[in-house]
Amino acid sequence: MTDDAPRFDIPRHPERTYPRGGGVEYEGGTVFRLSPDDGATEAELAGVVERVLAGDRYTYGDWFELPAPVYLVHDRRHATALRVVVRDGTVEFHVLPDTAQAALRGLYAGLREAADCSWRVECETSGPD
Numbered sequence: 001m002t003d004d005a006p007r008f009d010i011p012r013h014p015e016r017t018y019p020r021g022g023g024v025e026y027e028g029g030t031v032f033r034l035s036p037d038d039g040a041t042e043a044e045l046a047g048v049v050e051r052v053l054a055g056d057r058y059t060y061g062d063w064f065e066l067p068a069p070v071y072l073v074h075d076r077r078h079a080t081a082l083r084v085v086v087r088d089g090t091v092e093f094h095v096l097p098d099t100a101q102a103a104l105r106g107l108y109a110g111l112r113e114a115a116d117c118s119w120r121v122e123c124e125t126s127g128p129d
Contacts, residue, residue, distance in 0.1 A: 006121040008032065008093075008104035016097045028127040032093040032104065038117040039089065042068070046086045052110035053084075060084075075103040082107075 014029030036045070046069045053060040059074040068087035075081070080103045083094035091111065093104055112119065 006032075006105075006108060008101050008108065008121075009123075010095050010099065010101055010104075011123070011125045012127065013095055013097050013099065026096075029125070030095040031124045032095075033122045033124065034091040034093070034108065034111065035089060035120045035122070036115060036117045037120065038115075040115070040117070042086055042089070045089070045091055048111060048115045049084060049086055049091060052107065052114050055110070057106070073107070075100070075106065077106065078103040 010030050012028055012030050014026035017025050017027065019025060040048070049069070049071065052058075053071065053073060057075060057077050059076065060071045062069055062071050064070050068085055071084040073082050073084050078100045080098055080100040081096050082099045082103060083092075083096065084107070085092040085094060093107065095104075108119070108121070
């Protein structure tokens with residue numbers, strides 16, 4: 001995938017399971033890793049992500065005490081959700097079972113507009129063991 005035309009085709013949605021002990025688990029799935037060409041810091045990337053998510057289109061939260069920013073994002077326009085993680089100089093889009101391709105493209109467009117840089121987009125897919 002190149003910066004000029006990422007399609008955000010989703011080769012595999014994760015399978016959601018509900019263990020007897022409670023909670024929710026996901027098996028398999030797809031992650032898109034977006035790497036800026038300008039070598040931005042994690043704090044700078046988190047700032048760009050939060051500026052985009054602050055728009056009317058999104059509802060989001062960072063409710064976790066984790067070593068990296070993790071956002072659960074709801075895209076109102078497409079009635080869909082995804083996880084966004086900022087770590088190791090990248091912004092990751094983690095596909096959930098109902099994530100729409102159009103939502104990924106929209107969030108990417110927002111990041112391109114908010115950050116004055118080019119982005120390399122890579123896709124990683126995993127399946128259940």
